[in-house]
Amino acid sequence: MSKKVLVAYASKSGATAGIATAIGDELRAHGHAVDLRDVARVKDIGSYDAVVLGSALYVRRWRRDAVRFLRHHADELRQRQVWLFHSGPVGPDKDQDQAMPPAVRHLAHEIGATPAVTFAGSLDPDTAKGFLARRLAAGNLAGDSRDWHKIRAWAVDISAALDATERSAWHRPSGKPRHKHPAGHFLG
Numbered sequence: 001m002s003k004k005v006l007v008a009y010a011s012k013s014g015a016t017a018g019i020a021t022a023i024g025d026e027l028r029a030h031g032h033a034v035d036l037r038d039v040a041r042v043k044d045i046g047s048y049d050a051v052v053l054g055s056a057l058y059v060r061r062w063r064r065d066a067v068r069f070l071r072h073h074a075d076e077l078r079q080r081q082v083w084l085f086h087s088g089p090v091g092p093d094k095d096q097d098q099a100m101p102p103a104v105r106h107l108a109h110e111i112g113a114t115p116a117v118t119f120a121g122s123l124d125p126d127t128a129k130g131f132l133a134r135r136l137a138a139g140n141l142a143g144d145s146r147d148w149h150k151i152r153a154w155a156v157d158i159s160a161a162l163d164a165t166e167r168s169a170w171h172r173p174s175g176k177p178r179h180k181h182p183a184g185h186f187l188g
């Protein structure tokens with residue numbers, strides 16, 4: 001059954017936005033209605049059945065707009081299926097899973113989401129913003145490490161979980177947070 005999905009991202013130099021676009025495309029290809037948005041522009045999530053949120057990692061932190069979104073919409077997110085990802089590692093460490101920043105881990109627990117999936121990122125000398133980014137992009141971290149196969153496979157798993165679940169099953173008017181994704185062990 002088709003679901004309405006918000007795919008939101010917090011991206012400084014475009015790599016995470018590209019990952020979110022690929023996820024949105026895959027969900028659409030599987031019949032879901034997708035809104036792809038910069039998270040800073042999302043005001044209302046009331047019309048969505050599910051939310052996919054991704055942030056770039058900078059100095060082990062999520063972008064502020066993504067954390068703000070989780071905090072601001074925590075009550076509504078708790079009533080929905082939510083998947084989180086972050087985009088970060090580049091260069092020799094591109095395959096290393098990254099820990100969720102403590103604030104994000106806390107919020108993810110609050111809303112009952114499984115831990116964020118790590119996707120390798122991209123550091124492009126042409127789009128790097130800021131002195132430090134440009135310096136790093138001039139060294140051996142430069143390049144696009146995004147693994148489109150892994151990203152699309154994750155989106156396919158999300159689509160399958162959406163298909164398998166009636167929205168009403170996620171509505172929890174009250175009570176303590178609990179894990180919502182029975183399939184979370186292979187999604188997270």
Ligand SMILES: Cc1cc2nc3c(=O)[nH]c(=O)nc-3n(C[C@H](O)[C@H](O)[C@H](O)COP(=O)(O)O)c2cc1C
Binds near residue numbers: 014060089121122
């Ligand atoms: C100054 C700086 C700090 C970074 N810190 C981290 C980090 O702590 N962990 C990580 O995995 N990647 C880190 N990265 C890599 C970025 O997360 C990666 O380039 C990402 O894909 C950028 O996403 P964006 O283009 O959407 O902003 C850092 C990059 C820069 C330039």
